[in-house]
Amino acid sequence: MNHKLTAGAVVYLFTGNLAATLISVIASVWPDWIEYPLGPVIKHRTITHWPYPPLLALGILCYFWITTGDFAFYYALFLPIGWLLHLATDFMSVGGIPFGKPNGIRVGISLYKTRTEREHFVALAMILPCLFFIILTGKITPEYWKGEFIRIWVLIQYALARLF
Numbered sequence: 459m460n461h462k463l464t465a466g467a468v469v470y471l472f473t474g475n476l477a478a479t480l481i482s483v484i485a486s487v488w489p490d491w492i493e494y495p496l497g498p499v500i501k502h503r504t505i506t507h508w509p510y511p512p513l514l515a516l517g518i519l520c521y522f523w524i525t526t527g528d529f530a531f532y533y534a535l536f537l538p539i540g541w542l543l544h545l546a547t548d549f550m551s552v553g554g555i556p557f558g559k560p561n562g563i564r565v566g567i568s569l570y571k572t573r574t575e576r577e578h579f580v581a582l583a584m585i586l587p588c589l590f591f592i593i594l595t596g597k598i599t600p601e602y603w604k605g606e607f608i609r610i611w612v613l614i615q616y617a618l619a620r621l622f
């Protein structure tokens with residue numbers, strides 16, 4: 459839950475884009491989710507928590523977005539961004555994430571231990587300032603959200619028209 463909320467709050471603060479926020483929220487949970495079915499194969503916080511694949515993906519998508527100007531690439535950027543925000547919050551925990559080999563030593567700044575009260579406290583300390591500025595910049599009013607829902611609707615129609 460904390461991964462989703464922190465990723466959502468940060469992305470919404472910087473983009474004010476509800477569709478982009480939803481994409482990053484979904485992407486922010488996958489590094490842990492994928493470990494359940496693949497549990498016997500991959501150990502917790504190894505390859506899925508290695509920062510280089512999402513950084514590479516971010517670079518490649520940025521390149522295609524800039525060179526083609528296709529906004530599909532812009533929205534795709536929020537997959538590695540959500541993934542990286544998950545890693546950023548795990549980096550703040552005692553467990554940390556691997557920076558060397560995927561199975562190697564994990565490094566973190568030990569702000570909190572996973573599944574403790576302190577985890578929620580750290581999450582709140584990140585979410586509340588985001589929320590404050592989101593409200594301050596008027597990104598949470600009914601009119602603003604109406605615009606965002608229209609944008610999502612247009613995006614869905616555009617994506618369907620492009621696919622079929």
Ligand SMILES: [Zn+2]
Binds near residue numbers: 489490503507544
């Ligand atoms: Zn994780």
